[in-house]
Amino acid sequence: MLAPCNRSWVANAIQIIEADFNRSSDTHLLQVPLPAVPGISLYLKDESTHPSGSLKHRLARSLFLYGLCNGWIGPETTIIEASSGSTAVSEAYFARMLGLRFIAVMPRSTSAEKIAQIAFYGGESHFVDSPAAMYEESARLARELCGHYMDQFTYAERATDWRGNNNIAESIFSQMAHEEYPIPSWIVVGAGTGGTSATLGRYIRYRRLPTKLCLADPEASVFHRHLADRGVCTVSNPPSVVEGIGRPRCEPSFVPELIDRAYAVPDAASIAAARVLSRRIGRSCGGSTGTNLWVVAQIVGEMAQRGEKGSVVTLLCDSGDRYRSTHYDDAWLKERGIDIKPAEEAMERFFETGAL
Known part of the structure; x- marks a missing residue:
């Protein structure tokens, strides 16, 4: 809890x-x-x-606000996300703004330009061999680090006011x-x-x-x-x-x-x-x-x-x-x-x- x-x-x-x-x-x-x-x-x-x-800038902003208002994100929370790149770039942007550690779990095939942008915003990249492996690895890291797995694939449709x-x-x-x-x-x-x-x-x-x-x-x-x-x-x-x-x-x-x-x-x-x-x-x-x-x-x-x-x-x-x-x-x-x-x-x- x-x-x-x-x-x-x-x-x-x-x-x-x-x-x-x-x-x-x-x-x-x-x-x-x-x-x-x-x-x-x-x-x-x-x-x-x-x-x-x-486009993922909108989603990242909504996910951070959703996590903050739900009490899932605090001043020491490490943010973890499963992403093929763009969501991770945008979440790294907001994590840096709030002074939070950010780890992106991504396929090794992710473009070098996106990896560099994540690093530019202070984020870390954690690679998996296939997209299907991102989910469990992100959840594992969140448990291990007592962090918050943003889980865009679950919360994207409800974090934004449609x-x-x-x-x-x-x-x-x-x-x-x-x-x-x-x-x-x-x-x-x-x-x-x-x-x-x-x-x-x-x-x-x-x-x-x-x-x-x-x-x-x-x-x-x-x-x-x-x-x-x-x-x-x-x-x-x-x-x-x-x-x-x-x-x-x-x-x-x-x-x-x-x-x-x-x-x-x-x-x-x-x-x-x-x-x-x-x-x-x-x-x-x-x-x-x-x-x-x-x-x-x-x-x-x-x-x-x-x-x-x-x-x-x-x-x-x-x-x-x-x-x-x-x-x-x-x-x-x-x-x-x-x-x-x-x-x-x-x-x-x-x-x-x-x-x-």
Whole structure:
């Protein structure tokens, strides 16, 4: 049983996090030109501009506040998290702000850039051989060090207030208010913990909006399989090279009932789409953004075929600078037998013609 936390320290820690939030402006909603499909507008919610550089900044802030308000985090608590990188970077950012030790339990395959960023914020990296081993190793370390295992995969969907309070859903719909098609036909999102898809799906229902939610999932992930067959809860195949989304098991935070549709995306398509988008918009995008864009291209193509008009929104999850030694390294791709050329040509074709 956890000892009662120092209430005055907790109050100060919450004030520090709230002050950091107050200093940070909201992320931008970027319009991506699609001249080949007039009547359909595409937008990117650019989450790479958060202070810690990714969509996971929102989650990390919520998880720290959740842990503090539940009495799980005190002035001497070591924070442990299971993460493929971006959540760990963001949690290291907040741990340093509060003067807490932070340990990230990550697969050895995590990009060197993310490992360096965790270290930059004072965090420590603890490696495991496979993503499936992260959970138990994180729990073990928490027991051994009398620390707190944040467990994003369990608490992501409940730590964020999905009704509002400047969550990502409220932000998207507020920023869309003056656009030609202010209520998106589709929002496309990946899932790692499932927290973002749960927040979006619940908010859409709460506000009684007609927007549909589409899951963009790596081929190697279990989520799209679980949506097709609820009896499928794990996969044992080699993991995706796209970090941050897709999981080998159906995480407790993933709420399948909120997803209207799902697409499975090959890793080569994700990386190719990220590279093409980076060239098109003049800012570097990570692989999970490419996963989103590949699915967006299919949805936009189908809308155009049916003569539909409307808007589609997806997320720019993090910067491609975090993947210079992996997704943007041709030698790294060749070593793993990943040929992105056909998918790159298809994505360029999408921007030129409106169809993959």
